[in-house]
Amino acid sequence: MMLMVELLPALWRGTVITIEVTCLSTAAALVLAIAAGLARLSPLRPLQWITALYVETFRGTSLLVQLFWLYFAFPLLLDIRVNAMTAAVLALGLNYGAYGSEIVRSSILAIPRGQTEASIALNMTPWMRMRRIIGPQALAMALPSFGNLQIELLKGTSLVSLITLAELTYQGMMLRSYDMSRTTLILILILLIYFGIAQLMTRIIRLLERRFVVGRS
Numbered sequence: 001m002m003l004m005v006e007l008l009p010a011l012w013r014g015t016v017i018t019i020e021v022t023c024l025s026t027a028a029a030l031v032l033a034i035a036a037g038l039a040r041l042s043p044l045r046p047l048q049w050i051t052a053l054y055v056e057t058f059r060g061t062s063l064l065v066q067l068f069w070l071y072f073a074f075p076l077l078l079d080i081r082v083n084a085m086t087a088a089v090l091a092l093g094l095n096y097g098a099y100g101s102e103i104v105r106s107s108i109l110a111i112p113r114g115q116t117e118a119s120i121a122l123n124m125t126p127w128m129r130m131r132r133i134i135g136p137q138a139l140a141m142a143l144p145s146f147g148n149l150q151i152e153l154l155k156g157t158s159l160v161s162l163i164t165l166a167e168l169t170y171q172g173m174m175l176r177s178y179d180m181s182r183t184t185l186i187l188i189l190i191l192l193i194y195f196g197i198a199q200l201m202t203r204i205i206r207l208l209e210r211r212f213v214v215g216r217s
Helices: 002-040 045-059 063-078 084-109 113-121 126-163 168-178 180-216
Strands: none
Touching: 002 045, 002 084, 002 126, 002 168, 002 180, 045 084, 063 084, 063 126, 084 126, 113 126, 126 168, 126 180, 168 180
16 A cells, blocks of 8 residues: 555656646647548648648658657757647647548548538538538547547557656656566556546547437437
């Protein structure tokens, strides 16, 4: 018990930072996913090409390398310095936003074409069609996939310890370096904390799913 009391304050500080990075990165990824997903469906070819370049670049390269580029390389190339938190949120947001854009695009394409044609016949503007007809249905279909992506993002936050951000994994490794005999206990606690956060996120997504199903029925 005394060991737990000694370890928990540092792990709690790391947990708070992990949750902060997760929330900020999720918000950034969601905005980028919606913007890029809609852009991929735009009739403007240059916009499609630019968005495709972004999506394929961030899906096709390592998140760890992207973190290192934002934190170490950009300051050298462009003389733009970002702190570890900003680099972490940007890298995670850009990376998972690229994956999320494909969820948005596929969800919109899954809406039956007849509904779009019917809304056009009713003289709805593109914005009205998206807000009233396509958007709610696409969101309901996308929620399970976005929930899985959010869990992946949470697990990806452990990589930001490598750019000196003192999140949960970083704090655990620092505690371990002080006393190697506590390694097993520290790693078990880290696993339990990540699991707890993931379960909370899963429950929130499921509540949203049920709400949207009820709203559509």
